Amino acid sequence: MNLIADIRADGFGGIPHNAITAKLEDLIGWARSRSSWPASFGLACCAIEMMATGAAHYDISRFGMEVFRASPRQADIMIVAGRVSQKMAPVLRQVYDQMMEPKWVISMGVCASSGGMFNNYAIVQGVDQVVPVDVYAPGCPPTPETLIHAIETLHQKIEDGELLKRRAASGAGANLHVTESPAGAQPMSVVLGPR
Numbered sequence: 001m002n003l004i005a006d007i008r009a010d011g012f013g014g015i016p017h018n019a020i021t022a023k024l025e026d027l028i029g030w031a032r033s034r035s036s037w038p039a040s041f042g043l044a045c046c047a048i049e050m051m052a053t054g055a056a057h058y059d060i061s062r063f064g065m066e067v068f069r070a071s072p073r074q075a076d077i078m079i080v081a082g083r084v085s086q087k088m089a090p091v092l093r094q095v096y097d098q099m100m101e102p103k104w105v106i107s108m109g110v111c112a113s114s115g116g117m118f119n120n121y122a123i124v125q126g127v128d129q130v131v132p133v134d135v136y137a138p139g140c141p142p143t144p145e146t147l148i149h150a151i152e153t154l155h156q157k158i159e160d161g162e163l164l165k166r167r168a169a170s171g172a173g174a175n176l177h178v179t180e181s182p183a184g185a186q187p188m189s190v191v192l193g194p195r
């Protein structure tokens, strides 16, 4: 009975840790990492590379991500692709708040991560001021290879369950930085099949 009450109160995170439920946690982490759906949310030129990542050549459906959702209530990954204007920041936050829990954020490109070349009052100087960022993808724009590297890094952390523990402890994002992959490079962290 207590187990059911814990799950009702805290979701799967409320399940106490023991030898049996550890395996259930592994299964949930595995399923979550392979069925994450991104919100359709492109802000500027980086969004073109994000769209290319979803198209046939790069094909992120290989990672269970082919469905970019128009409704935030059906999405659990926000890819902030492009500069965030001060005017857009509250809208971005509202979309984030409407997304399903547990949810994650990738900051794509230097503009989203730090304001980039737009060092002025109109642009938010880092989207981490608005939402907790889990993975930063560098570049202007990041290549699809770099974005896939960021996505795969995030998937590995989702599978580990590490992000949820960190979020519960501090409310902050994982703040991971991946390295930039040039166009046409062999993606560094893309592993198909069992990891």
Ligand code: SF4
Pocket (backbone or CB within 6 Å): 044, 045, 046, 081, 082, 083, 108, 109, 110, 111, 112, 116, 139, 140, 141, 142
């Ligand atoms: S990082 Fe470069 S490509 Fe991306 S939004 Fe900024 S200027 Fe555009």
